Amino acid sequence: MTFTFPPDFLWGTATASYQVEGAVHEDGRTPSIWDTFCERSGAIADGSSGAVACDQYHRYREDIELMQELGVGAYRLSISWSRIIPEYRGPVNDKGVQHYRRVLQALRDAHIRPVVTLYHWDLPQYLQDRGGWAVRETAEEFGRYADVLARELGELVDTWTTLNEPWCSAYLGYGSGVHAPGIQDYGQALAAAHHLNLAHGLAAQAIRRRLGDEAKVSVTLNLQVCRAASASPADMRAKEQSDLFANEIWLGPMFDGRYDPRLLQSTEGISDWAFVHRGDMETIRQPLDSLGINYYSTMYVRQSEHDLVTASDRPAGPYSSPMPAQEGVEVLPPEGQLTAMGWNQEPEGLRDLLVEMSKRYPGLQLMVTENGSAWDDTVENGGSPFGGEIVHDPHRVTYLEEHIKAVAEAIDEGAPVSGYFAWSLLDNFEWSLGYSKRFGILRVNYDNQERIWKDSGLRFREIVRGNAI
Secondary structure: OOOEOOOOOEEEEEOOHHHHOOOOOOOOOOOEHHHHHHOOOOOOOOOOOOOOOOOHHHHHHHHHHHHHHHOOOEEEEEOOHHHHOOOOOOOOOHHHHHHHHHHHHHHHHOOOEEEEEEEOOOOEHHHHOOOHHHOHHHHHHHHHHHHHHHHHHHHHOOEEEEEEOHHHHHHHHHOOOOOOOOOOOHHHHHHHHHHHHHHHHHHHHHHHHHHOOOOOEEEEEOOOEEEEOOOOHHHHHHHHHHHHHHHHHHHHHHHHOOOOHHHHHHOOOOOOOOOOOOOHHHHHOOOOOEEEEEOOOEEEEEEOOOOOOOOOOOOOOOOOOOOOOOOOEEEOOOOOOOOOOOOOOOHHHHHHHHHHHHHHOOOOEEEEEEOOOOOOOOEEOOOOOOOOOEEOOHHHHHHHHHHHHHHHHHHHOOOOEEEEEEEOOEOOOOHHHOOOOOOOOEEEEOOOOEEEEEHHHHHHHHHHHHOEO
């Protein structure tokens, strides 16, 4: 059975600035927290960095031609904050602005809509030196940065996405410390979560003040699909505790204008939440044109032997949960065929999440802004319809097909899903894993920056051009 997507359904691909751009020392850019983190011994699995990455800073026109061949109607990219404002409260860097103007105009000329993420994890190091997301000032500076981008790039951007996956910024950056800036402090993680929420609201306000209500504003969340291992009350409580810190800490303020009181109760031994100021909830809760959802896998939990709601004051460690107050939550090992990331494959989770969000927030447009899988690819000579080498990646093709079918099922059940973005256009710098994992539907030969087609890219091209699965 073939499912045909709505005529205006938006197909796209996605990347992030530090993962693909390179050129970290060019045209006035100053270090981000990821440049600094990559210098830390043992922080990156293969000892690499994003210094060169996919060199998209210089090769963006080549990559746009590949997008045209795919047939996509949108490209989700992020802006490097320290390219735009290289110094603390310093002047706007015109070279950085002009680079992004060229990229956005080239996309427009190719009839590809730019979906611009303001923040995809690469905080300027000068702000981390002042406390990073754990302090309120960073959120305030983010509002100023958003105003600059709206002023300088406004007429070229189709959709503004304030944040990408604040869960990762807060919990991996300040909880487990496996991401930049590499801090292990649950108190700072909670402060970071709130200040990221606040930054989202301040940015949305700044964009609309500058561009008017017609500006399209969104946020992208990696909402966790957490399943209870059984229907027992204990396991269901474990699921609820996980959901509180994975999902409700974002959804509550952004869409309901409140934090669930259980968040505060569960963390009494960690934080007094004094970082929440009067008026913050009104600032954070801004009308949005769409909610971006990033989805890769599910997780299953059960109650462990520890007290479910008593917070521990021990510091986060490399093997503890990135999220606080999870002492009573045991995450079960994933089952089935796992991707190269060690993640399970459960496309039904994507369908369920989209349907759940559509029922919880009726009328809110949903977009799948990231979805993809990493596998250990092998390059073969010949076989590409465009000539040259090719990667046969049947597991990625299957993953792609099954998850797009799940989107179709969600639409069939009434979820207003308006787009799907494959992660990622290119193999790239996979954060603390360096270049050891490949998510691209196009392969990058890091020795010479050659782009090589994969079967998954060819299959995605077929789906996009047919607007059907």
